[in-house]
Amino acid sequence: MARVRSGRTVAHMVLATRLKTLREAAGMSRGEAATALGAHTATVRRIEQAETSLDEGQVHALLTAYGAGTAEIEAFLGQLAAANLPGWWHPWRSVMDSWQLDLMSVESAARIIRVWEPALVPALLRTPSYARAVDNVRRPDLPPEDKDRRTELLMERQKRLRHQNTSIWAIMSAAALRTSVGDEDVMAEQRQALRAAVERPDVTLQIHPLDGRCHPMTGMPTVTLYRVDVEEIPDTVVREGDLRGSAEVLNSLHAVSAYHLLMDHTCVIALHPDESKEALT
Structure with missing residues (x-):
């Protein structure tokens, strides 16, 4: 049963999905992404499924591993900062x-x-x-x-x-x-x-x-x-x-x-x- 995770906003879920898309476009497996991140494969899975918060440092490392340019990384991190703001509720x-x-x-x-x-x-x-x-x-x-x-x-x-x-x-x-x-x-x-x-x-x-x-x-x-x-x-x-x-x-x-x-x-x-x-x- 899939669930929307507590505390994850729509913006977080969109960004998490984009990270998965970028990894796949780069031809990298989750294991390879985890190696680049210096973490366990399960960590990448949880990031991509929006089961955990998106850490700026981890996101930067993943985007770099996927070959994203400086402008793309800055834009992504800017969207992440906005997503991390508290919801109106x-x-x-x-x-x-x-x-x-x-x-x-x-x-x-x-x-x-x-x-x-x-x-x-x-x-x-x-x-x-x-x-x-x-x-x-x-x-x-x-x-x-x-x-x-x-x-x-x-x-x-x-x-x-x-x-x-x-x-x-x-x-x-x-x-x-x-x-x-x-x-x-x-x-x-x-x-x-x-x-x-x-x-x-x-x-x-x-x-x-x-x-x-x-x-x-x-x-x-x-x-x-x-x-x-x-x-x-x-x-x-x-x-x-x-x-x-x-x-x-x-x-x-x-x-x-x-x-x-x-x-x-x-x-x-x-x-x-x-x-x-x-x-x-």
Whole structure:
């Protein structure tokens, strides 16, 4: 099972892949690269798979061994310095779930995000009050200040996705509209926010009716698919678990293709986006 490693950004993964490409273009094996680096072959493998941080000295040595010129090396190291800067989400890292730490850089570069939510309003379409009310129920272990920070993070995620024109395609059960989260004011505000969201060009919402027939995602937990328009970064699936803050993160071709197919079939069975708009009124 391939995973996006904690702390590795999209920029790190791109640079790591470029190092592998340069080694192969130079006709060198990992063993030969390791000899040039004065390290074990496993070290080169971990560097190329973004399983470890990219050290400037090691990168310089590898690029030199691969025959890179001075200008190319300087440009590469400049990109590495930029990649090493903390991500925008750094101030919230203490209240983030571990899988979010793994995936935030991918989300921040995503072109499209597809979501299946079985019982609640999808997180990326939640209001602050609704999001806080969900945490009050699902994360009673957290102190109030941590819940506030988590809500702040979610709102920042939503804002940044809008600014980068990421498309959100969500499928949710109509149960979300009938499940009371917070008080009546919270629910009224959330329904209004959904009505406004579906008018945006970057949001597609499909609702699966309560009396609808069984579909491929029936019984599944929340599932999110990320697609990034960067050749070196594979599509990624997050399947959230039952335990607090747990999730399975997958980016193997087999897993991603399987979930894409399940999502596609579920979309066919769910209400058309125009019918879903009517269901919100």
